[in-house]
Amino acid sequence: MINVELKDIANLCKRRGFIFQDSEIYGGIGSVWDYGPLGVELKNNVKARWWKSMVYDRDDVEGLDAAILMNPETWKASGHVESFADLLVDCKGCKKRFRIDLLKGKECPECGGELTEPRSFNLMFKTQVGSVEGQTHDVYLRPETAQGIFVNFENILTSSRRKLPFGVAQTGKAFRNEITTGNFTFRSREFEQMELEFFVKPGEDEKWYDYWVNERLRWYISLGIREENLRLREHQQHELAHYAKRCHDIEFLFPMGWSELEGIANRTDYDLKQHAKISGRDLHYFDDATGQRYTPYVIEPSGGVDRAVLAFLVDAYRVETVRERKRVYLSLDKRLAPIKVAVLPLLRNKPEIVEMAHRIRDGIRGDYRVVYDDTASIGRLYRRQDEIGTPYCVTVDVDSLSDGKVTVRDRDTMEQDRIEAARVKDFMTEKLDLS
Amino acid sequence: MINVELKDIANLCKRRGFIFQDSEIYGGIGSVWDYGPLGVELKNNVKARWWKSMVYDRDDVEGLDAAILMNPETWKASGHVESFADLLVDCKGCKKRFRIDLLKGKECPECGGELTEPRSFNLMFKTQVGSVEGQTHDVYLRPETAQGIFVNFENILTSSRRKLPFGVAQTGKAFRNEITTGNFTFRSREFEQMELEFFVKPGEDEKWYDYWVNERLRWYISLGIREENLRLREHQQHELAHYAKRCHDIEFLFPMGWSELEGIANRTDYDLKQHAKISGRDLHYFDDATGQRYTPYVIEPSGGVDRAVLAFLVDAYRVETVRERKRVYLSLDKRLAPIKVAVLPLLRNKPEIVEMAHRIRDGIRGDYRVVYDDTASIGRLYRRQDEIGTPYCVTVDVDSLSDGKVTVRDRDTMEQDRIEAARVKDFMTEKLDLS
Numbered sequence A, B: 001m002i003n004v005e006l007k008d009i010a011n012l013c014k015r016r017g018f019i020f021q022d023s024e025i026y027g028g029i030g031s032v033w034d035y036g037p038l039g040v041e042l043k044n045n046v047k048a049r050w051w052k053s054m055v056y057d058r059d060d061v062e063g064l065d066a067a068i069l070m071n072p073e074t075w076k077a078s079g080h081v082e083s084f085a086d087l088l089v090d091c092k093g094c095k096k097r098f099r100i101d102l103l104k105g106k107e108c109p110e111c112g113g114e115l116t117e118p119r120s121f122n123l124m125f126k127t128q129v130g131s132v133e134g135q136t137h138d139v140y141l142r143p144e145t146a147q148g149i150f151v152n153f154e155n156i157l158t159s160s161r162r163k164l165p166f167g168v169a170q171t172g173k174a175f176r177n178e179i180t181t182g183n184f185t186f187r188s189r190e191f192e193q194m195e196l197e198f199f200v201k202p203g204e205d206e207k208w209y210d211y212w213v214n215e216r217l218r219w220y221i222s223l224g225i226r227e228e229n230l231r232l233r234e235h236q237q238h239e240l241a242h243y244a245k246r247c248h249d250i251e252f253l254f255p256m257g258w259s260e261l262e263g264i265a266n267r268t269d270y271d272l273k274q275h276a277k278i279s280g281r282d283l284h285y286f287d288d289a290t291g292q293r294y295t296p297y298v299i300e301p302s303g304g305v306d307r308a309v310l311a312f313l314v315d316a317y318r319v320e321t322v323r324e325r326k327r328v329y330l331s332l333d334k335r336l337a338p339i340k341v342a343v344l345p346l347l348r349n350k351p352e353i354v355e356m357a358h359r360i361r362d363g364i365r366g367d368y369r370v371v372y373d374d375t376a377s378i379g380r381l382y383r384r385q386d387e388i389g390t391p392y393c394v395t396v397d398v399d400s401l402s403d404g405k406v407t408v409r410d411r412d413t414m415e416q417d418r419i420e421a422a423r424v425k426d427f428m429t430e431k432l433d434l435s
Helices: A006-016 A037-056 A073-077 A146-151 A153-160 A205-222 A270-279 A305-316 A351-364 A378-388 A398-403 A421-432 B006-016 B037-056 B073-077 B146-151 B153-160 B205-222 B270-279 B305-316 B351-364 B378-388 B398-403 B421-432
Strands: A019-021 A033-035 A061-063 A085-090 A097-099 A119-122 A126-129 A137-140 A166-175 A190-200 A230-234 A246-254 A257-268 A285-287 A292-294 A297-304 A317-322 A325-330 A341-345 A370-372 A392-396 A405-410 A416-420 B019-021 B033-035 B061-063 B085-090 B097-099 B119-122 B126-129 B137-140 B166-175 B190-200 B230-234 B246-254 B257-268 B285-287 B292-294 B297-304 B317-322 B325-330 B341-345 B370-372 B392-396 B405-410 B416-420
Touching (some): A006 A019, A033 A037, A061 B037, A146 A297, A153 B006, A205 A297, A246 A305, A341 A351, A351 A370, A378 A392, A405 A421, B006 B305, B037 B190, B153 B166, B205 B297, B230 B257, B297 B305, B305 B317, B325 B378, B351 B398, B416 B421
Antiparallel strands (some): A085 A097, A085 A119, A257 A297, B126 B137, B246 B257
């Protein structure tokens, strides 16, 4: 069950510094977002956990960071120049434009006017490289990171001496000039993907497909998303992209309803074969063991970083009543929380307390984000940290000066432990367990 | 002293999987590069060390991750629409185009032909957002990340409740349609910046300027760049950008000569005042202590991630003769090395050795990149790891099965320690000291 509306999340995100509208002082730009001081930590933590699970914890995946600008032949080969388009109609009355698949046979919904014949509108952003007249060429901002992996297949294979099955993992920005945007960061024109292309022997693709569907579902659960808010939905034949043999969406129960968080597709050998054809390069894999040459099949778990961040925020959002007051807190997994520990001096005008609190902060910061906050009363400071999901608050009070102990407060249970100040570092290392 | 040419570095980078030409199978795109399996780790490590030193280790900096696409008013306010341009001339003879500042009063260098009057060529890439005719607008790919910080100044100040002095740190892609490119990744059309905008009270700007020049120089040295390969160069008056009061470059002795690695500029209150003027928003800072309102001054250490990566590679490149054979190794700081440990079974056909080696690998991987390699003789495996800068190789041999010990080889000294297999994890934790 999800008990929060998107506007509450958007409001918290702006107020606390998770997510701001891009160039807001100029009225924004339409479905582009900036990650503020807390948002950048949360997003980086999501990407770091993904990278760890995909690259560091495994023995069969290489990483990659390919550029956003690519030779435009890439998008001819991939089919994006031809097919990555929405069918649009214009209303001859009000002059507005609509996606025909969303009109569902209706007339122009606003003015009832007559519609033009549908025209294809490509979703790729285009720009020009080069400065010499007659020698500039059109290039696209990549609409998916996946192609950066396919065009590097040969280079990665050669330099890493990999054998099938193996994968290539990548996170990075992609861009789509969407007609229909909205739902906060859910559908943005600039967004970040985390994609794995896992190359397998043809015939072993179904087995690996099942493996990755389960593995990716497990990943979200392992980072705290409640199982009842996740479901798998298999694409029907008519929904499949031109390159896909099968596709499952991992859907999350967003406030606006079940929506795609990640897609796992069996892309077959489509992309590598297309690139081999258009580039003229040999992109076969030579199988030492059998002496066969073939084009690998590809299983692709493709997640949206922004959607994952939004889902983690939505799922972690909790409201409860404590002593007749409303308490809002984010029950984020400790590994995802933007700030791990807040050190709070109970009296900011008492130099010994301030000094002790600074010493504690200095002792634990460096490996993760620790804040020191003395700008409000302790009740308000706790509420702030609750609302941004900080797992632990360490409070230094007058008694600390005599007994050398501090209060450690747990975000979820609100239980308070009194521990030796000298033990704070070990306590956090043990409790946060960030490895 | 630098004893390596760029082509040797580029060659190693391609062969071992650090850096590939972008969309190479299609002939590339001109000064755009992809980071391969080792390059992405090195680059991420550089960014992580920067983030740690800027955000986690300090108490006066917030992070940010603003979008690449911004409202175009941003670039009018910043002066980029007006001034971010090269003056170009065309040769009427050979039709080629040249930057006038590089011709230095010479005639057309290739054919001696007559030159046209100089014209201004803006370096920003332009694209269009929106799909409705008459409602699309031109937007630019950001040519610097800095403006994302300035337009978010108010949102960050409000949500973080910061007081001056404080900074905002950001890493991210930027794009410039350069006329003159080249020197491998040194000047690319798509590149990544790591920028801090540090906001200070006017009058304290000179003090903080000096602080950041020294601090940034120290950072490169702390990560292993040899002091004799770094120097500071202050910009002369005519070199200063339109917003700058002072600027120092940190230069590195690249193979093509001393070149800029990072610039530290005193941007004064130029940007915030411009954005206040064009947006109509109040971007003053209210100083509680004095009751004054003023526009903060900004000190900006602006580094290139790609240039830093290139400098670390160049500086770490070592060639020596060992037993009459040439040994090439990268003496990268352990915290930057893409792979921290390689586990090598001396005999890949002996199951007990393979099993023991797997166990050791499984015991240490997860927090950083560990590889297992059995695809060549031990001498060749060591050479591979040397050339990619892996600090430690752990070798499992026949004796290991009886005495439970393994050989740990140090990359720089080539010294070999025999240690208990059970101690490998602690050994690495201690030696790598990644915090």
